[in-house]
Amino acid sequence: MAKVLVIDDDPGFRKMIRIILTRMFHDVVEAQDGNEGIDRFKAERPDLVISDIVMPNKEGIQTILEIRALAPDARIIAMSGGGVSLGIGYLGAALKLGANQILSKPFRPAELTAMVEQLLPADTGQ
Amino acid sequence: MPDDMPPAFDHAHIADQWGSPADDIYWTILGIFAEEGAKLCEDARAALSGGQLQALGRTAHTMKSAAANVGALHLSRCARELEEASQAGTLRDLAPLVARVETAWAAVSERIAEGGPMAGDPTAEGSGHG
Numbered sequence: 001m002a003k004v005l006v007i008d009d010d011p012g013f014r015k016m017i018r019i020i021l022t023r024m025f026h027d028v029v030e031a032q033d034g035n036e037g038i039d040r041f042k043a044e045r046p047d048l049v050i051s052d053i054v055m056p057n058k059e060g061i062q063t064i065l066e067i068r069a070l071a072p073d074a075r076i077i078a079m080s081g082g083g084v085s086l087g088i089g090y091l092g093a094a095l096k097l098g099a100n101q102i103l104s105k106p107f108r109p110a111e112l113t114a115m116v117e118q119l120l121p122a123d124t125g126q
Numbered sequence: 127m128p129d130d131m132p133p134a135f136d137h138a139h140i141a142d143q144w145g146s147p148a149d150d151i152y153w154t155i156l157g158i159f160a161e162e163g164a165k166l167c168e169d170a171r172a173a174l175s176g177g178q179l180q181a182l183g184r185t186a187h188t189m190k191s192a193a194a195n196v197g198a199l200h201l202s203r204c205a206r207e208l209e210e211a212s213q214a215g216t217l218r219d220l221a222p223l224v225a226r227v228e229t230a231w232a233a234v235s236e237r238i239a240e241g242g243p244m245a246g247d248p249t250a251e252g253s254g255h256g
Contacts, residue, residue, distance in 0.1 A: 081191030
């Protein structure tokens with residue numbers, strides 16, 4: 001069993017990911033923006049972080065950078081419904097700046113399951 | 127609703143994303159979206175009234191993804207147009223786009239209230255919940 005931190009301002013996606021990961025027998029911790037996500041990361045030290053990019057208060061790229069600074073070996077999935085800021089795609093930027101994997105919204109449950117299985121070490125699986 | 131408005135939900139997309147009949151997760155997040163969508167519309171209208179372009183774009187972005195996740199693709203497209211316009215446009219240009227999102231949301235909300243995406247559509251496959 002692994003502990004997964006889900007950072008997203010959208011309650012629907014948080015709930016969806018919680019159900020999928022709970023079915024995989026993982027523990028889920030939630031945060032609704034980057035500020036809360038950083039606090040949760042420090043307190044919980046999760047095995048995996050799944051973070052949205054476009055969020056209020058503190059957006060996802062900055063959140064990923066800060067988590068990476070706190071824990072260089074952190075496993076991070078960045079997710080977004082797409083979009084461009086200053087000519088750079090959100091997910092491409094996230095991959096360059098510290099995410100291990102990227103997930104485009106909307107995604108099928110099986111896509112998330114496969115990505116989580118790939119990133120988590122075998123001894124934290126179901 | 128205008129007669130020429132696209133369907134509120136795309137049944138093929140829902141079947142592709144969630145299976146047919148749809149996974150129970152789908153019905154859970156549809157219930158969340160029923161409340162979230164209304165709040166996002168209120169947030170968009172408030173951001174427009176307050177001249178907050180960044181907040182408007184962020185709200186449209188959230189609506190775009192959340193709507194696509196439940197198969198409300200017309201609403202998602204309207205939200206994407208608002209998101210893109212809010213990054214480059216002026217407030218005067220954005221008012222009609224906020225209104226389009228509100229109209230598309232009203233159609234989605236109405237269909238949810240009737241029982242779900244396939245309610246009342248005899249051509250829809252996998253319309254049963256559960």
